[in-house]
Amino acid sequence: MDLRFSEEVRRALEAGQPLVALETSVVAQGLPYPDNLAAARACEEAIRRAGAVPAATAIIDGQLCVGLEEPEMRRLAEGKERLLKVASRDLAVAMATRATGGTTVSATCEMAAAAGIRVFSTGGIGGVHRGASEHFDISQDIAALARFPVAVVCAGAKSVLDLPKTMELLETAGVPVIGVGTDELPSFYSRGSGIPLEHRADDVDTAARIARARFESLKQGGVLYTVPPPEETSLPRNEVELHIAATLADADRQGVRGKGVTPFLLSEMAKRTGGKTLKANLALLTNNARFAGQLAVAYARAS
Numbered sequence: 322m323d324l325r326f327s328e329e330v331r332r333a334l335e336a337g338q339p340l341v342a343l344e345t346s347v348v349a350q351g352l353p354y355p356d357n358l359a360a361a362r363a364c365e366e367a368i369r370r371a372g373a374v375p376a377a378t379a380i381i382d383g384q385l386c387v388g389l390e391e392p393e394m395r396r397l398a399e400g401k402e403r404l405l406k407v408a409s410r411d412l413a414v415a416m417a418t419r420a421t422g423g424t425t426v427s428a429t430c431e432m433a434a435a436a437g438i439r440v441f442s443t444g445g446i447g448g449v450h451r452g453a454s455e456h457f458d459i460s461q462d463i464a465a466l467a468r469f470p471v472a473v474v475c476a477g478a479k480s481v482l483d484l485p486k487t488m489e490l491l492e493t494a495g496v497p498v499i500g501v502g503t504d505e506l507p508s509f510y511s512r513g514s515g516i517p518l519e520h521r522a523d524d525v526d527t528a529a530r531i532a533r534a535r536f537e538s539l540k541q542g543g544v545l546y547t548v549p550p551p552e553e554t555s556l557p558r559n560e561v562e563l564h565i566a567a568t569l570a571d572a573d574r575q576g577v578r579g580k581g582v583t584p585f586l587l588s589e590m591a592k593r594t595g596g597k598t599l600k601a602n603l604a605l606l607t608n609n610a611r612f613a614g615q616l617a618v619a620y621a622r623a624s
């Protein structure tokens with residue numbers, strides 16, 4: 322794969338330093354400016370403090386970038402031009418048309434794997450949307466998790482999704498889901514979901530050994546680590562549920578479909594909760610980045 326590395330990432334790869342990939346659809350589509358830029362910086366900072374090197378991925382003028390310079394991240398955050406939401410299947414078109422955009426979980430997994438980066442931090446993965454038995458809206462993220470050997474750290478799937486169906490599909494795809502210090506799937510804005518997890522890791526070394534066994538010994542695909550969002554900003558499940566019902570009804574009424582669904586739900590939820598979901602989103606992004614940094618360091622140590 323023709324990747325363009327930032328100077329910092331290139332050096333880290335050469336020196337065998339631990340790296341953590343970051344997606345940028347959350348910057349280009351998921352969060353409003355300037356919170357998106359602040360969140361990206363806070364994630365990079367958390368990864369550095371943990372002793373690893375951040376590697377945000379994006380498509381800039383058709384180039385597959387791993388590691389962004391400050392003006393490039395700003396360009397994605399400000400959104401003064403048309404920015405694509407680039408999933409795996411959009412990579413070819415984005416390259417050929419010299420487009421610019423943020424990468425989703427699926428594209429980031431693919432680019433990280435190609436770069437040899439084993440750990441990736443995000444907010445929440447995409448999955449099976451509610452009502453999928455009717456409209457079939459299922460994110461490419463699941464297929465990418467199954468395919469690419471990357472440890473993906475998240476706060477669970479977004480609660481706007483159908484979580485039981487998302488968990489079933491992850492099983493079908495053969496993706497292990499590990500609770501980080503928990504037996505229950507977190508649901509992004511809330512610490513729990515009522516869905517029990519079969520596997521947990523209580524320390525970062527155990528988490529790293531799971532990834533190593535899967536990537537190095539078994540030559541299998543990705544691992545999903547689910548970290549409960551920070552207590553202080555997390556929201557009660559019943560409160561979130563009420564807003565989700567209203568937001569989904571709005572999406573339906575306004576005919577929001579396809580790629581637009583996730584960004585619409587995120588911004589509507591923030592409006593309805595007076596910014597509480599936005600605050601929770603920012604806090605969990607940094608929290609996940611911190612754990613991902615620690616995981617990358619432990620993974621390198623375990624070799």
Ligand code: PSU
Nearest residue numbers: 346347351425426444445447460580583
């Ligand atoms: N979850 C968030 N914020 C986001 C996304 C998910 O809290 O911005 C983005 C991720 O990049 C994820 C994508 O990969 O949405 C999933 O989009 P879709 O449902 O269209 O596959």
Ligand code: MN
Nearest residue numbers: 458459460579
């Ligand atoms: Mn979709």
